[in-house]
Amino acid sequence: MNTIDAAKDKQVWNSAKVINTYASVENLQKPEQTILDLLRDRLPHARMLDLGIGGGRTTVHFEPLVYEYLGSDYAENMVDACIKRFPNVGARTRFEVIDATNMAGVPNGYYDLIWFSFNSIDCVAPEDRDKVFQEALRVGKPGGHFVFSSHNLRYLQTMYRLKWYKRVNELLYQFYRTAMLLYYNGLPGKYDQADYAVIRNGIEHFSLNIYYAKPEQQVRHLEKMGFRSIRAFSYKTGLEIPLTQLHLVTGDAWIHYM
Numbered sequence: 001m002n003t004i005d006a007a008k009d010k011q012v013w014n015s016a017k018v019i020n021t022y023a024s025v026e027n028l029q030k031p032e033q034t035i036l037d038l039l040r041d042r043l044p045h046a047r048m049l050d051l052g053i054g055g056g057r058t059t060v061h062f063e064p065l066v067y068e069y070l071g072s073d074y075a076e077n078m079v080d081a082c083i084k085r086f087p088n089v090g091a092r093t094r095f096e097v098i099d100a101t102n103m104a105g106v107p108n109g110y111y112d113l114i115w116f117s118f119n120s121i122d123c124v125a126p127e128d129r130d131k132v133f134q135e136a137l138r139v140g141k142p143g144g145h146f147v148f149s150s151h152n153l154r155y156l157q158t159m160y161r162l163k164w165y166k167r168v169n170e171l172l173y174q175f176y177r178t179a180m181l182l183y184y185n186g187l188p189g190k191y192d193q194a195d196y197a198v199i200r201n202g203i204e205h206f207s208l209n210i211y212y213a214k215p216e217q218q219v220r221h222l223e224k225m226g227f228r229s230i231r232a233f234s235y236k237t238g239l240e241i242p243l244t245q246l247h248l249v250t251g252d253a254w255i256h257y258m
Helices: 006-013 016-023 030-045 076-085 126-139 153-160 168-185 215-225 243-248
Strands: 047-051 068-073 093-097 111-116 140-152 196-199 210-213 232-234 254-257
Touching: 006 016, 016 076, 030 111, 030 140, 030 232, 030 254, 068 076, 076 093, 111 126, 126 140, 126 215, 140 153, 153 168, 153 196, 153 210, 168 196, 210 215, 215 243, 215 254
Parallel strands: 047 068, 047 111, 068 093, 111 140, 140 210
Antiparallel strands: 140 254, 196 210, 232 254
16 A cells, blocks of 8 residues: 655655756646636735745746745755745745644744645645645635645546557657556556545656545545635646536546635
8 A cells, every 4th residue: 555755755855856857847837827817916915825835836926926925845955946046035035944734833824825736735644634734724814715736536547548659768658657557556446436545656756655636525625624615726727627527527637726
């Protein structure tokens, strides 16, 4: 059975190779742009906590727009990379090492917008995942927003499917990837009745285990935790997905939740 070891995974995220890759990326994903546009009018007055910032991809877009910005990651070298990447930010912006499962020192009810992008929450062990939600509820201002993305368990059948490529090396990689998926996770059908699973999906050369959830179950759990006015957005199109249709979503590798 696959398990998530956050302390061990941190070594991967702190590696120079991974940091250099993430520090070179700055484009928002389609649903992120959708959500930014929805919140744009509020941002000039918003205090933002940007969790799991990696190399600062979201910093590029949000930091100039918000009233106060705190960029954070649990990987120390990622935070250092952001400090170097953004040397001229003003006093209203800072970068700190913060573990999203225990944000000690972050005041209660302070942030208008909490953002946990690029499925970073899926690197948290299942038994610690609720700690992230509890902390978001604690440090978030009533009436504020919590935005995160998470892998879609209903995408597994698509993920295992071989794709046709004209280039031989790309075609061979498809066979390799599917073989490795089978080796680490078994057949995708074994997860049909599960609400969530921990999958080794190929990220960083199959070195990490990642949390996957059925979208409709994720929404139910958020409601149980105390979140309200939940909305979901498609990774592929950026469009909002009606909550009543989440059980039909199989083509999105992950879903964005607000």
